[in-house]
Each structure stands twice: as structure tokens, then as C-alpha cells.
Amino acid sequence: MSDVRTPDLFEANRRQRLVDRAPLATRMRPRTLDELVGHHAVVGPGSLLRRAIEADRLSSLILWGPPGAGKTTLARIVAASTKAHFAAVSAVTSGVADLRTAIREATDRLGMNGDRTVLFIDEIHRFNKAQQDAILPFVEDGTVILIGATTENPSFEVNAPLLSRSRVVVLNPLGDEEIKTVVTRALVDAERGLGREHLLLADDALALLVNLANGDARFALNTLEFAASGVGYGETPTITADLVREAAQRRAATYDKAGDGHFDAISALHKTLRGSDPDAALYWLARMLERGDDPLYVARRLVRFASEDVGLAAPDALPLAMAAQQAVHFLGMPEGALALAELAVFLALAPKSNAVYRGYGAARDDVAATRNDPVPLHLRNAPTATMREAGFGQGYRYAHDHEGGVVAQQNLPANLAGRRYYSPTDRGFEEELGRRFERIRAVYASAVDPSP
Numbered sequence: 001m002s003d004v005r006t007p008d009l010f011e012a013n014r015r016q017r018l019v020d021r022a023p024l025a026t027r028m029r030p031r032t033l034d035e036l037v038g039h040h041a042v043v044g045p046g047s048l049l050r051r052a053i054e055a056d057r058l059s060s061l062i063l064w065g066p067p068g069a070g071k072t073t074l075a076r077i078v079a080a081s082t083k084a085h086f087a088a089v090s091a092v093t094s095g096v097a098d099l100r101t102a103i104r105e106a107t108d109r110l111g112m113n114g115d116r117t118v119l120f121i122d123e124i125h126r127f128n129k130a131q132q133d134a135i136l137p138f139v140e141d142g143t144v145i146l147i148g149a150t151t152e153n154p155s156f157e158v159n160a161p162l163l164s165r166s167r168v169v170v171l172n173p174l175g176d177e178e179i180k181t182v183v184t185r186a187l188v189d190a191e192r193g194l195g196r197e198h199l200l201l202a203d204d205a206l207a208l209l210v211n212l213a214n215g216d217a218r219f220a221l222n223t224l225e226f227a228a229s230g231v232g233y234g235e236t237p238t239i240t241a242d243l244v245r246e247a248a249q250r251r252a253a254t255y256d257k258a259g260d261g262h263f264d265a266i267s268a269l270h271k272t273l274r275g276s277d278p279d280a281a282l283y284w285l286a287r288m289l290e291r292g293d294d295p296l297y298v299a300r301r302l303v304r305f306a307s308e309d310v311g312l313a314a315p316d317a318l319p320l321a322m323a324a325q326q327a328v329h330f331l332g333m334p335e336g337a338l339a340l341a342e343l344a345v346f347l348a349l350a351p352k353s354n355a356v357y358r359g360y361g362a363a364r365d366d367v368a369a370t371r372n373d374p375v376p377l378h379l380r381n382a383p384t385a386t387m388r389e390a391g392f393g394q395g396y397r398y399a400h401d402h403e404g405g406v407v408a409q410q411n412l413p414a415n416l417a418g419r420r421y422y423s424p425t426d427r428g429f430e431e432e433l434g435r436r437f438e439r440i441r442a443v444y445a446s447a448v449d450p451s452p
Contacts, residue, residue: 024225025218027192028185029073031080037217038178039070039171049169056082058118060139060146062154062163065171068216071149074171075120078147084116085109087144091126099134106144117144124148125157132159139165173215180210182217183224194228200238208241212248223248262293266301269344273302274309278348285344289337299325302343313353313428320346351428359422366416373413408444 030036033043033050043050052058058078063071079086087102106117119135121127139146139162146166150157154168174182186193187201201209205227213220224239227247231237265288272280288298299321306321324343328336382393397407410417424434 025221037181038174053081058145060166062166062168063149066173068218069171075147084118086118088120091123103138119144120147122149125150125152176210179213179220202240205239205241205244209244273347278345281344281348295328299328308357310350311353311356313351313430353425353427353430363421406440406443
């Protein structure tokens with residue numbers, strides 16, 4: 001008998017070695033929907049998507065969720081469940097040529113054998129518009145069933161025509177108990193996990209690992225595997241909290257300063273400032289700065305907040321915001337963070353008014369919606385005789401010549417006479433402005449004919 005192995009056997013051995021040497025997170029990847037941890041609302045028993053997968057009646061999907069939530073895992077489970085051919089492309093390493101090859105093969109497969117193709121595109125948001133457009137006709141005519149995975153909001157990162165032909169499935173981060181389940185499974189699984197090593201995981205080590213994972217199963221398993229490599233020999237080899245801390249080095253990254261996390265965090269900061277919660281404001285500020293956001297970007301947003309949401313209720317907010325921006329520019333980081341923290345607390349506790357913001361918006365709407373009549377003649381300068389003869393400046397009433405510096409005259413175009421844009425609140429300094437404004441309005445109301 002010949003001991004020469006066939007190429008197929010070589011390939012089988014190669015694949016088995018890859019499986020054996022794969023990271024723990026890859027080896028422990030769930031193979032069926034029943035093994036999948038979490039996402040019960042999406043693929044739990046009786047859910048619409050699960051029924052579609054089990055019946056092999058899939059439509060195109062966009063899987064949207066943070067790293068480690070199970071997007072690729074779910075795609076692979078679909079691959080194992082469907083009778084269709086499964087083709088995978090990574091937008092990180094592939095281009096239009098790879099897409100065309102995959103689609104050409106799918107077209108040939110459909111034409112020759114009638115076989116459908118599920119085209120899985122990992123990190124689909126990394127494909128540009130042209131690359132996404134190349135897929136559209138083949139999704140539209142049914143040549144391929146698309147499954148795209150993305151960590152970014154598909155509303156912004158996936159072309160609208162492609163998005164309209166797909167169902168968006170939101171996969172949320174795993175909960176702490178679900179991460180515990182993933183970790184304990186890996187510890188006891190002797191076939192794919194660490195079960196043959198008979199390791200113990202200290203309670204405080206498990207709690208720390210779950211806390212650091214931030215719902216990312218891949219991070220939890222990678223950290224567990226690295227920590228396990230440092231366990232000494234003995235009767236009860238134990239993974240300690242110190243080993244987990246050393247293996248992790250840092251918390252799982254759930255924040256991308258150029259992605260959804262960035263925009264979600266600045267939205268949270270703005271809304272907690274508006275809600276007058278200095279504690280939450282400090283937290284979201286720290287989360288942005290410590291995760292690498294540009295401090296000058298944060299400063300710009302706080303300057304905007306000072307004028308949009310504090311306004312004239314606390315007129316010193318805007319100068320303080322500009323001072324904080326200058327401090328950050330002058331000091332840099334990390335020292336500049338304290339200037340932003342001081343500003344955030346001040347803005348959170350300051351009285352709030354968006355009266356100027358609303359007033360400007362109403363005036364802007366009138367500029368867009370109404371006829372832009374010429375400036376009234378009495379409000380125009382008249383530096384030449386010709387202009388004076390044309391009536392420029394005629395009838396203008398000089399405010400300093402009138403009691404209180406207030407004079408009633410028509411200062412808007414005639415078609416907008418009487419329009420009011422600014423309505424002061426009773427908060428902070430704006431309460432005093434409101435009383436002053438009422439006196440001014442009384443002067444205007446007392447005039448029989450406020451026009452010149």
C-alpha cells in the first residue's frame with residue numbers, strides 16, 4: 001500500500017491544523033442558532049428571521065452592531081443552514097475585481113445548476129459608493145442574496161438603493177450574563193475550548209473579565225486565552241484577576257472617534273448639558289476625551305451649546321466657552337481637559353434659554369419664505385445729495401434723542417410689520433431682558449403710527 005497521501009488529504013490536514021491553531025474566539029464560534037448566545041429578539045425561537053433561516057427563505061440582510069456582537073457568527077450560521085452556496089468577501093482586503101469575480105461565479109452557478117449564492121460582505125461600510133453600486137443590480141435581480149456586516153450606521157454608510165432592498169438587523173452588545181456564559185462555555189469545552197486544561201477562573205477574575213469586555217465576546221475570549229497561557233502548573237491551576245488585568249491591558253474598545261460612537265457620545269454630552277446634569281456631562285466629556293476625540297472639536301460643540309441652549313439666560317456662558325477653547329489651544333492635553341470640564345459644569349448648571357436660537361430660526365424662515373422687500377427708506381444711509389433727494393434717511397428718528405433711548409418706528413419691511421421673533425424666557429438674566437423688552441414694546445404700542 002502506498003503511503004503517499006492525496007492532495008485532498010493534504011488539504012484536509014491543512015484545514016484541521018488551522019482549526020487546531022485558531023484563536024479561542026474562532027474555535028468557540030457558535031455553529032448553530034441554538035448555540036448562539038444572546039439576540040433572542042432577533043433570532044430566538046419563533047422570531048421571523050429564525051423562521052426564514054430555518055426554512056431557507058432568506059432575503060438580503062445588513063447586520064449592524066458593535067465589534068464582538070456576533071455579526072460574522074450569524075452569517076456563518078446562515079451559511080451552514082442554507083442550501084445556497086456561501087461566498088465571503090472582506091471589504092478590508094477586497095476590491096471591485098474581487099466583487100466581480102464573486103458575482104460572475106454566482107451568475108454561472110445560477111445559470112448552470114440553478115444554485116443560489118449568499119454573498120457575505122464583512123465590513124461593508126468600507127466599500128465606497130462605486131463598489132456598493134457594483135453589487136446592486138445582482139441583488140435586485142436575485143443573482144445573489146446579500147448579507148452585509150457593519151459596525152457603522154447603515155443609514156449613512158450603505159447606499160440607499162442597496163439599503164432599501166435589504167432588511168437591517170440590529171445586533172446589540174451582549175449583556176454581562178451572556179458574556180459569562182460565553183466564557184464559562186470556553187472553560188469547560190474540551191473539544192474546542194480550554195476544557196482539557198482543567199483551569200479554574202477566580203470569581204473576581206470572571207467579574208473583571210466581564211467588566212472589561214464591554215459586551216464584546218471576541219475580546220473576552222481572546223483575553224481569557226492569553227490569561228490562561230500565564231497560569232502556572234499545580235493541582236488547581238487558576239486564572240486570577242491579576243492575570244486577566246495583565247492580559248487585557250485595556251478595556252475593550254467600543255468607541256470609534258470617527259464612527260457612530262463619536263456622534264452618539266457628543267449627542268449624549270449635549271443632551272445631558274441641556275438637562276442640567278453636571279455629573280453625566282462630566283462622564284460623557286471624559287469618555288470622549290479619554291477615547292481620543294479632538295478636544296478642539298469638543299470645545300467647538302460647547303461654544304455652540306453656550307449660544308444655542310444657554311443663550312441670554314447667562315450671557316457670560318459664551319465668553320467662558322471661548323476662554324475654554326483658547327485654554328485648550330494654549331495648553332493642549334491633558335491639561336486642557338480641566339478647562340473643558342469647568343466649562344461643562346458651568347453650562348450644565350447655567351439657566352437655559354433657546355429664545356435667541358428660536359428667534360433667529362424664525363427670522364431665517366421669513367427670509368426664505370417671504371418677499372425680500374427693499375430696506376425701508378428711513379433706515380438707509382444718505383451720504384450724497386442724490387440719495388437724500390431720493391428720500392434715503394428721511395424720517396429716521398435718532399434713538400438717543402428720545403426718552404430711554406427708545407423710539408417707535410417701523411424697522412421691518414412693510415410686509416413683515418409687527419412680526420416678533422425674540423420672546424425672552426423668565427430664566428436667569430433673560431428675565432431682566434424680558435422686563436426691559438416689555439417696556440420697549442409698550443413704547444411701540446403707545447405710538448399711534450410707528451412708521452416714519
